[in-house]
Amino acid sequence: MDTYQLLEDMGKKASAAARKLTAASPEMKAKALMRLSELILEKQDAITAANAIDLEKAEEKGLDAPRLNRLRLTPETIAEMANACKFIADMDDPVGAIETQWQRPNGMLVGKMRIPLGVIAMIYESRPNVTIDSGILCLKAGNAIILRGGSEAIHSNLELARLLHEALEYAGLPKECVQVVPTTDREAIAAMCKLEEHIDVIIPRGGETLIRKVVELATMPVLKHYEGVCHAFIDKCADLEEAINIIINAKTQRPGVCNALEGLLVHKDVAEQFLPMVAKELGAERNVEFRACPRSFPLLGATAVAMRDSDPGTEYHDLILLVKVVDSMQEAQDYIAENGSNHTEIICTQDYNRALKFMREVDASCVSVNASTRFNDGGQLGLGAEIGISTSKLHSYGPMGVRELTTTKFVIFGQGQVRQ
Structure with a gap:
């Protein structure tokens, strides 16, 4: 299977998982998140071992100190990931909430209901904790997500994905709600950018070169998470x-x-x-x-x-x-x-x-x-965690937490009204 076929297959699975996740109860999602918190602490040695492989290879390649620092998972960052799962689990579930409602002269009630975005693709560099943060936020918001992390973090990301899958299945949810691209092939980014049939929005999080490439190639909306000057x-x-x-x-x-x-x-x-x-x-x-x-x-x-x-x-x-x-x-x-x-x-x-x-x-x-x-951080601003800090004004500006990973649709409650 070539890279495009691999990504297309992942996109189809994500679309199917997103439909099932839309119907999932808040209790099912919270169950998965709480189990993930437990697994992160229980499997800390496995996480650290996978991360050590990435660090060793990164040092051999001469990765600079700032990127090595972002790649490294310490006991403190692992504990933070586990705590973030609990925090998100305890948050109110936004999906299905009718936020505003008004009555029309003909008696109809019109409202706006908060709904998931659908399937999100995320491209990011170096930081494996983003795998957990993105996965848990999208789960809470009812979105499926396809994650393509930096090649230097592949072992860490795949180990964290394994824990995410175990937690999802424990709660009766499809493991395809969260998928990590299992290849370091650079063509994976280009392939993701062409899957508008299955991916609703793509989020590049990194430097100018990455973001410009995604903006140029993507056939779906792009939420830019640009560098911080x-x-x-x-x-x-x-x-x-x-x-x-x-x-x-x-x-x-x-x-x-x-x-x-x-x-x-x-x-x-x-x-x-x-x-x-x-x-x-x-x-x-x-x-x-x-x-x-x-x-x-x-x-x-x-x-x-x-x-x-x-x-x-x-x-x-x-x-x-x-x-x-x-x-x-x-x-x-x-x-x-x-x-x-x-x-x-x-x-x-x-x-x-x-x-x-x-x-x-x-x-x-x-x-x-x-x-x-x-x-300017999701946790510090009370969002629990963030998928990134959007520097795009559409659809969201600033740290993107659970609510920012949803949108709204109009809902109408009628009693037989017809348009005159």
Whole structure:
């Protein structure tokens, strides 16, 4: 069986599974999720062993440190996956809920019922925990999903898929509700993009090259989960002690993830006071390299290098931070509009009106006032988990949890009405 035939067969099975899943009760879905939580903890050694194979092969291929970090499954991340299953199981099931209802003059009741999207295809890189997060969210939302992870995570993903299948069958649901593409053949992506008969939406989660390829090839709607080029603007009205703690967290907690800080924009009125704090706390104490504009360079110490033409708009995935002094908030907003990726942008200010202006005018899936970029995450925002952070405004913008993986249809309750 060639790659296209393999994917077409998976698509047919996913379509059939999605129809059965639509009729599944909330209790059946919760049963599968709770069993999966147990299995993840029971089979931790098997998960770790599969992940070790991927890590060894990735190191042999020279995978860089940020991608190795995303690939690695630790006891903590495994526990987080198990806890996410429980959290999603306990959430209200959105499927079938009639959210709004109104009566027409002829007596008909018209409502909007929340329904699954259908079959989702997901293409992602490096992170095997995405396999679990995507699987459990789609299950709760009533969708079947076909997962194509990065080739470097194939052993981890297949082991996690085995646990998903066991949990689904335990609850009386078809295992084809969640399928992992079992080949590392690059043609699998192109094949998935042509299966509009079986796949309702495709979600690429990764870098620019992957997303452009999927957008170019896909014959079904694409929800882009683009890279995170996130900025912080330190306003002239900022509490600088508060701001430095936010910047430390946003840049250094996990520099390889999409909601890490990549660019620091500082108002000229506070630059001479704030940038030496940045140099000490991030440069001297945490070894962050600064890509500095001419105005910030003299204030940033030994770890500063001159900003290059390629730096604006770059997602570093590392302890590297672009630093630029701006004359006004408008200049900061213009810079973000030109170089941001519509992911996460923050402002540090104590001026309420300036904060509201920034929130209203900056185009990003999450805009934050006096809080770290790291909070743009499904778990942190109360969604339980996320399939990714959408940088597309249609159909959803920002972290996509269970509700964002559904849509609505109109329903009518009549008593024999006919159109005149």
